[in-house]
Amino acid sequence: MSVASVIRADCVILGGGIAGLWARAALTAAGFGVVLITDQPLGAGQTVASQGILHRGLKYALSREAASAADALESAHRAWADALAGRGVVDLRAARVLSPCTYLWTRPGALSTLTAAAGALAMKSAVSRVEAPHRPEAFAGVPDRIGLWRVDEPCLDAASLVSALAAAHAGPVLVSADAAVARNGDGWAVSTPDYLIEARAVLFAAGAGNESLLRRVGLDPAPLTQRRPLRMTLARGAPFHLFGHCVKELSDKPRLTITSAEAAGDVIWYIGGDAAERGTGLAPEAHLRSVRDELAACLPWVRGESLRLAWFDIDRAEGRTTDGKRPDGPVLHAFESLAALWPTKLALAPAAADLALEWIRRALGAARDIPPAASAIRPIAPPPWERSDLTWS
Numbered sequence: 357m358s359v360a361s362v363i364r365a366d367c368v369i370l371g372g373g374i375a376g377l378w379a380r381a382a383l384t385a386a387g388f389g390v391v392l393i394t395d396q397p398l399g400a401g402q403t404v405a406s407q408g409i410l411h412r413g414l415k416y417a418l419s420r421e422a423a424s425a426a427d428a429l430e431s432a433h434r435a436w437a438d439a440l441a442g443r444g445v446v447d448l449r450a451a452r453v454l455s456p457c458t459y460l461w462t463r464p465g466a467l468s469t470l471t472a473a474a475g476a477l478a479m480k481s482a483v484s485r486v487e488a489p490h491r492p493e494a495f496a497g498v499p500d501r502i503g504l505w506r507v508d509e510p511c512l513d514a515a516s517l518v519s520a521l522a523a524a525h526a527g528p529v530l531v532s533a534d535a536a537v538a539r540n541g542d543g544w545a546v547s548t549p550d551y552l553i554e555a556r557a558v559l560f561a562a563g564a565g566n567e568s569l570l571r572r573v574g575l576d577p578a579p580l581t582q583r584r585p586l587r588m589t590l591a592r593g594a595p596f597h598l599f600g601h602c603v604k605e606l607s608d609k610p611r612l613t614i615t616s617a618e619a620a621g622d623v624i625w626y627i628g629g630d631a632a633e634r635g636t637g638l639a640p641e642a643h644l645r646s647v648r649d650e651l652a653a654c655l656p657w658v659r660g661e662s663l664r665l666a667w668f669d670i671d672r673a674e675g676r677t678t679d680g681k682r683p684d685g686p687v688l689h690a691f692e693s694l695a696a697l698w699p700t701k702l703a704l705a706p707a708a709a710d711l712a713l714e715w716i717r718r719a720l721g722a723a724r725d726i727p728p729a730a731s732a733i734r735p736i737a738p739p740p741w742e743r744s745d746l747t748w749s
């Protein structure tokens with residue numbers, strides 16, 4: 357095969373979502389030479405589809421088993437605060453903060469209030485109760501028996517986050533649909549139609565794509581990774597912006613998690629939570645009916661008849677756990693100079709990058725091969741409400 361250019365690098369990262377981009381910035385800041393290859397516009401896959409909430413662990417504080425997940429999120433929170441303020445290895449001042457906080461609200465009823473209060477108590481500093489006169493527009497005039505808490509977890513616009521990360525002064529970003537990865541002496545040869553990259557280490561950070569990459573180098577992905585499906589819903593024509601979770605009685609899962617965006621003059625609610633997990637088992641019409649019912653139950657003060665709904669399916673790709681549930685933190689599986697990484701959550705991307713840095717220092721010792729630095733101004737994947745395959749009804 358003829359290749360136009362040969363590049364030498366300490367590490368090739370495959371995957372241009374939050375995990376690959378944050379690891380690229382962190383490894384470069386530590387002096388390693390990195391080339392990132394991705395197969396689609398940056399952020400495609402889970403990252404631009406995410407709801408952009410930098411969870412502090414409230415959902416997890418509601419279940420005692422998940423305390424270590426809450427700890428991991430709390431420490432990643434400090435890295436995000438630094439990044440959003442332009443301090444630290446990643447400068448995210450250009451990322452758009454859609455809301456500085458989310459809200460946790462209950463439905464009328466003692467159990468619902470008790471569940472929310474228990475979570476708020478466990479979170480202490482990050483959660484505060486919001487009484488009637490101070491309620492935001494979305495909850496103005498809502499009866500007092502609907503409890504409301506403010507949670508100090510911001511919500512980011514995922515596309516602007518990807519764009520800010522891509523602008524880091526780091527190595528080249530290449531777009532290639534099927535980069536080949538092969539052993540090359542002690543290191544690796546990664547080839548695209550235009551480039552051959554001779555690398556000392558390779559990091560798979562390709563989300564669901566890690567499965568086929570692992571197979572390509574002769575590793576069985578089954579014991580390493582899992583997928584958990586979601587059916588996300590969009591509601592067009594919403595009456596106000598809303599960022600938050602409606603509490604599910606005695607559960608650590610919100611009934612609905614709603615974030616908001618604007619497109620063509622419409623406010624769009626982007627709806628996840630338990631409704632998205634249960635929706636995967638339903639016929640599309642039944643799913644949309646159930647989301648309408650959930651909206652009516654969780655937001656009884658909103659007239660939902662005029663909302664137009666659309667849905668799409670997407671898998672969460674993560675490190676495998678024995679019980680198939682969400683891992684508590686990011687997961688990295690290392691095979692000497694090759695590793696596969698899953699951040700588990702957008703919010704845990706800084707912790708995932710720390711794992712990648714520990715691994716590469718162990719695998720390579722010092723940096724040696726530094727390709728030219730380049731700011732990656734590449735196409736960014738469109739947000740979910742701009743998908744061309746949506747049907748609104």
Ligand SMILES: Cc1cc2nc3c(=O)[nH]c(=O)nc-3n(C[C@H](O)[C@H](O)[C@H](O)COP(=O)(O)OP(=O)(O)OC[C@H]3O[C@@H](n4cnc5c(N)ncnc54)[C@H](O)[C@@H]3O)c2cc1C
Pocket residue numbers: 370371372373374375376393394395396397398399400401402403404405406407408409410411532533534535561562563564565566569586588628670671672697698699700701702703704
């Ligand atoms: C609907 C939804 C909502 C979510 N909401 C939140 C939230 O509010 N807060 C939160 O903290 N987390 C959230 N998450 C989780 C979070 O989005 C993911 O944990 C995170 O985005 C995973 O990032 P990633 O980089 O590992 O994978 P991805 O974002 O999927 O990126 C992988 C990239 O690799 C590329 N790729 C695939 N195969 C190859 C290949 N062979 N070669 C090169 N490149 C390849 C893909 O095109 C893709 O761009 C949500 C997830 C989903 C699905």
